[in-house]
Amino acid sequence: MVFSANPFALSVPEPAFESWLRDTGYLEVLDHRTSAAASAAATSNSAPIPTTGLFSRLVTLLSLFTLNPFSKLTAEDFAGDTPSWSRSFIGFCGSYSFPSSPSQARFRVLENVKRYARNYAFLFIVFFACALYKMPLALVGLISCLALWDFFKYCSDRWGLDQYPLIRQCLLRIAQCATAVILIFSNVQMALFCALSVGYAGVILHAAFRKLTPVKPPSSSRSR
Template identity: 50%
Template structure:
């Protein structure tokens, strides 16, 4: 739809072209172009005259500006909303491969070239690896329970208490004969479980899990380079055999 306004035009507006690349799945082109923007102006000076040698003060100023740029990009990671484009459908799709898709190799990571590139990487990678990040969150919570055995025991006690309440309700038919008594027992069991979990520091385990999971997600999503989606790859695979079948008539 980006080219529907003027399909015969030799150029399209940059926002429309970026929207078409995003919808078509060519995210690696957007990632590469955004990372090369800061270096392109510095690599090709406007004048043809040779540049003068850098003085120590200029080198120091360049180093300070690089440090400020690094800190600005790092600070922008904690002001980004990583769940801005996340939808429920992202948790339904197939989980990406942990070795090739999620972890990758050393060439799959690079420091973002600016806050805009970091924002794009985080939002797109969170959508792509939503199931992987959810599974990592469960692993971190299990590790926190391993470090807090009293909390793990209290969770088992609460689960047993809830199952006992359900068994007694089914055996005595409280839902049909005495619904008011069943409601009171359910509220009492819920209040008792909340007290037990609070006294065993469940909130501390949840806080540590949330902090560690969020930090790991931000770092991985910002450093992981964007790659082509499966949709674009499958489109190219279906397109090539079709192009090979075209036979031009001979003169």
């Protein structure tokens, strides 16, 4: 039996439907859709290449390093509340899975970085503090730079250097040169590089493996 097409059926294009899911917050549905599409494409190949599983996973991981995970970040992402570290950010064992395709990995990274921007920022501060703890000279140099600029601000307010812009500009250039010399000789840039490297790798791996779950659990209100 052949059924005729319903003239009143609503046909929504795939991009429009995905845009609606994204705008309404159903990101977990998009995550499942990308995973199902990747698995269907993999099973449709009649002659799979040997070791394609390992090769595809390697390609998926390498594709993450060509992505800018902070391209969609805005100031509003840091202005909200910090997601829960235990239930939301870390989650449970079932909250993680290997991305089935590079597109799913990129989608997870972009969305998770926006969702957990405050968590990642706090982790970077922790990594930077640990790097300074392992490098005491860099810690001393950073404190010296902060003290130098605090002393410059104090002298500027005490002596009223705002009335002498030329003298203030000269002292400002001297303070900048002194700061650059202190940072270079105390090796602060190495501590910053280590913190950035570890933080970037942590952000990429966590955001790629973390499943997209609903932001707020559905309310289980019962009618009385």
